[in-house]
Amino acid sequence: MSPQGVGETWEDDTHRVALVTGAARGLGACIAGRLYDKGYRVALTDLDAESAAGAAAELDPSGEHTVGLALDVRDKDAFARVRDRLVGRWGAVHVLVNNAGHSKVEPLMHITAESFGSVVATNLNGTFFGCQVFGAYFAERGYGRIVNIGSLAGQNGGTATGAHYAAAKGGVATLTKVFARELGPHGVTVNAIAPGPQDLPVVRETVDPETLARTEAMIPVGRLGRPGFVADMAVLLAAEHADTVTGACWDVNGGLFMR
Ligand SMILES: NC(=O)c1ccc[n+]([C@@H]2O[C@H](COP(=O)([O-])OP(=O)(O)OC[C@H]3O[C@@H](n4cnc5c(N)ncnc54)[C@H](O)[C@@H]3O)[C@@H](O)[C@H]2O)c1
Numbered sequence: 545m546s547p548q549g550v551g552e553t554w555e556d557d558t559h560r561v562a563l564v565t566g567a568a569r570g571l572g573a574c575i576a577g578r579l580y581d582k583g584y585r586v587a588l589t590d591l592d593a594e595s596a597a598g599a600a601a602e603l604d605p606s607g608e609h610t611v612g613l614a615l616d617v618r619d620k621d622a623f624a625r626v627r628d629r630l631v632g633r634w635g636a637v638h639v640l641v642n643n644a645g646h647s648k649v650e651p652l653m654h655i656t657a658e659s660f661g662s663v664v665a666t667n668l669n670g671t672f673f674g675c676q677v678f679g680a681y682f683a684e685r686g687y688g689r690i691v692n693i694g695s696l697a698g699q700n701g702g703t704a705t706g707a708h709y710a711a712a713k714g715g716v717a718t719l720t721k722v723f724a725r726e727l728g729p730h731g732v733t734v735n736a737i738a739p740g741p742q743d744l745p746v747v748r749e750t751v752d753p754e755t756l757a758r759t760e761a762m763i764p765v766g767r768l769g770r771p772g773f774v775a776d777m778a779v780l781l782a783a784e785h786a787d788t789v790t791g792a793c794w795d796v797n798g799g800l801f802m803r
Contacts, residue, residue: 566644589615617670667712683730724791740797764799
């Protein structure tokens with residue numbers, strides 16, 4: 545029996561094409577980097593074309609295997625435009641990582657309708673549009689991998705982050721299951737990763753060192769998560785032989801939430 549098991553072919557993921565949203569910095573940039581290291585052609589997208597292009601050039605200065613593009617995830621048509629551009633350039637897209645997100649620390653009873661709508665638009669609508677546009681495209685081709693970046697906040701209601709963010713991330717977990725069921729028969733898997741607090745710029749920028757130390761002390765493993773590991777999880781879920789994992793949510797929270 546081959547190491548892969550009977551009847552399995554683990555095809556090389558080299559030269560597959562992946563799109564990562566919110567990839568100009570933080571976790572998105574890290575996921576894009578791991579996919580690039582694995583041999584993918586990677587589209588790094590973000591609100592601002594210039595910062596996306598900068599992150600893309602950092603990975604591949606030749607510009608042959610990466611591209612940086614503007615994609616505001618609140619705009620469904622933007623997903624379609626980027627899809628068409630990538631198909632024109634590289635022939636197809638195989639992987640979508642819905643990573644773009646933002647949180648706002650606001651007291652529950654003071655969250656305005658505007659603020660609630662804005663946080664939900666990026667974190668939840670964005671994931672919905674990405675799954676819809678690329679889900680349809682992948683299903684038509686009979687192959688695709690979608691990885692949604694959720695959050696521990698979506699599972700436990702959140703602590704440091706706002707109610708809007710926690711609610712939106714809870715919605716991301718639900719959408720993951722709904723799209724997984726719809727797309728499973730068409731060769732498309734849809735999974736989520738739910739990170740707890742990670743050692744990322746946004747955490748160090750917004751949480752003061754004292755609070756951060758208290759937070760770390762509350763985590764059973766005693767430290768913030770490693771973004772590189774989350775990125776490796778995304779790469780694994782994006783792989784061709786990950787075809788029997790769908791509708792799942794993989795937790796990376798240092799033991800803060802066990803189920
Ligand atoms: N940092 C953590 O500890 C942590 C924990 C759990 C989940 N997450 C999730 O991981 C993902 C990445 O977080 P991060 O820590 O790297 O955050 P970050 O703020 O450093 O990066 C987010 C990126 O998304 C982009 N973005 C924001 N709104 C966008 C929009 N409308 N369209 C396109 N791009 C947009 C930003 O410009 C930025 O480049 C998010 O979904 C976040 O909710 C992070």
